[in-house]
Amino acid sequence: xxxxxxxxxxxxxxxxxxxxxxxxxxxxxxxxxxxxxxxxxxxxxxxxxxxxxxxxxxxxxxxxxxxxxxxxxxxxxxxxxxxxxxxxxxxxxxxxxxxxxxxxxxxxxxxxxxxxxxxxxxxxxxxxxxxxxxxxxxxxxxxxxxxxxxxxxxxxxxxxxxxxxxxxxxxxxxxxxxxxxxxxxxxxxxxxxxxxxxxxxxxxxxxxxxxxxxxxxxxxxxxxxxxxxxxxxxxxxxxxxxxxxxxxxxxxxxxxxxxxxxxxxxxxxxxxxxx
Numbered sequence: 571x572x573x574x575x576x577x578x579x580x581x582x583x584x585x586x587x588x589x590x591x592x593x594x595x596x597x598x599x600x601x602x603x604x605x606x607x608x609x610x611x612x613x614x615x616x617x618x619x620x621x622x623x624x625x626x627x628x629x630x631x632x633x634x635x636x637x638x639x640x641x642x643x644x645x646x647x648x649x650x651x652x653x654x655x656x657x658x659x660x661x662x663x664x665x666x667x668x669x670x671x672x673x674x675x676x677x678x679x680x681x682x683x684x685x686x687x688x689x690x691x692x693x694x695x696x697x698x699x700x701x702x703x704x705x706x707x708x709x710x711x712x713x714x715x716x717x718x719x720x721x722x723x724x725x726x727x728x729x730x731x732x733x734x735x736x737x738x739x740x741x742x743x744x745x746x747x748x749x750x751x752x753x754x755x756x757x758x759x760x761x762x763x764x765x766x767x768x769x770x771x772x773x774x775x776x777x778x779x780x781x782x783x784x785x786x787x788x789x790x791x792x793x794x795x796x797x798x799x800x801x802x803x804x805x806x807x808x809x810x811x812x813x814x815x816x817x818x819x820x821x822x823x824x825x826x827x828x829x830x831x832x833x834x835x836x837x838x839x840x841x842x843x844x845x
Contacts (some may be wrong), residue, residue, distance in 0.1 A: 603816040605806040629801035635726035656705030684752040
């Protein structure tokens with residue numbers, strides 16, 4: 571009797587316990603695989619991969635910062651584009667004024683003709699002032715010598731900034747084009763040329779910043795793509811691979827369940843051997 575039962579323990583069904591442990595392990599892996607398929611993420615909690623979670627989170631944070639920096643670059647480009655439009659309009663007005671002032675140097679003109687030229691020049695100068703007033707971005711005037719020392723964050727790091735200072739005064743007084751009369755308008759040609767040079771210099775400054783931002787935009791777009799790809803490599807699940815793994819685990823779950831049932835039934839079969 572003792573020899574027959576020496577290899578079997580009814581009180582502790584080791585076979586059933588092993589089958590249960592295997593089934594429990596399979597279920598845990600299957601749950602993890604199903605979660606990855608549901609979320610598309612390989613790492614759904616810190617415990618899955620602490621190091622990977624930390625690195626992936628930092629990469630995602632950097633990608634978010636780069637994306638916002640790209641938006642800031644777009645806003646900076648809009649500011650400069652708005653300023654450029656105002657400056658171009660003023661430059662065109664000054665070119666027309668130069669034509670009129672040059673015309674005023676014609677000794678064949680009478681006082682009435684000179685008066686008409688002065689009136690038109692002053693109208694143009696009023697339009698310069700109106701253009702300065704109307705050239706705004708988000709309510710901020712850009713050409714009245716107050717949009718200075720403005721900083722745009724154009725990168726994910728603290729030092730990645732661009733400073734914009736539209737500090738050149740371009741109103742009539744600053745350009746030396748006030749107090750024009752029929753007696754002095756013919757002598758204003760030098761002042762007009764200086765005014766045009768002032769505005770074109772400011773246009774050159776704006777264009778240089780726009781060129782820099784264009785390159786910055788390209789760099790940011792590439793950096794965002796690369797950073798997101800690196801984060802995805804760490805954080806995202808390989809759906810095809812996980813699907814295959816889930817199918818394998820489902821098969822193992824079925825076989826382990828059968829094995830557990832058989833192990834649980836084995837003690838009953840042994841007891842039938844005894845009357």
